Amino acid sequence: MKIRMACVLTQHYIPNEMNKLEKAYSERLELLRLAGEIDRWDYQPCKWRLADKTYYTPDFLIIRNDGIVEFHETKGFMRDDAAVKIKAVAERYPYFVFVLVKQIKREWTFDVIAPHSGCESFTGGK
Numbered sequence: 001m002k003i004r005m006a007c008v009l010t011q012h013y014i015p016n017e018m019n020k021l022e023k024a025y026s027e028r029l030e031l032l033r034l035a036g037e038i039d040r041w042d043y044q045p046c047k048w049r050l051a052d053k054t055y056y057t058p059d060f061l062i063i064r065n066d067g068i069v070e071f072h073e074t075k076g077f078m079r080d081d082a083a084v085k086i087k088a089v090a091e092r093y094p095y096f097v098f099v100l101v102k103q104i105k106r107e108w109t110f111d112v113i114a115p116h117s118g119c120e121s122f123t124g125g126k
Contacts, residue, residue: 050088
């Protein structure tokens with residue numbers, strides 16, 4: 001089986017296309033960028049091809065100050081197909097950090113997806 005890195009860059013976001021949770025998280029990321037805690041962030045910067053007619057588009061790309069690249073997925077709830085996709089891409093590309101982000105009662109929670117389950121994201125969450 002031939003595996004290729006298939007992250008196709010997409011156009012930069014249009015603010016009206018973000019849902020309420022994504023908008024709130026983008027505002028948090030921008031505050032972190034302005035405070036110098038992260039280098040940059042982008043909204044839906046690429047699309048990962050997992051199989052024929054099967055794609056995964058992460059919500060956010062974050063470049064940490066140390067150069068490590070993280071992909072953050074914001075979810076109010078997780079459908080089975082979304083969980084399978086993020087786990088598959090995390091296993092296929094272990095040199096990136098994939099983080100599931102939720103907001104529960106106005107508090108952000110962060111779960112690093114395996115194979116980086118012992119790794120800390122810039123948020124300090126494990």
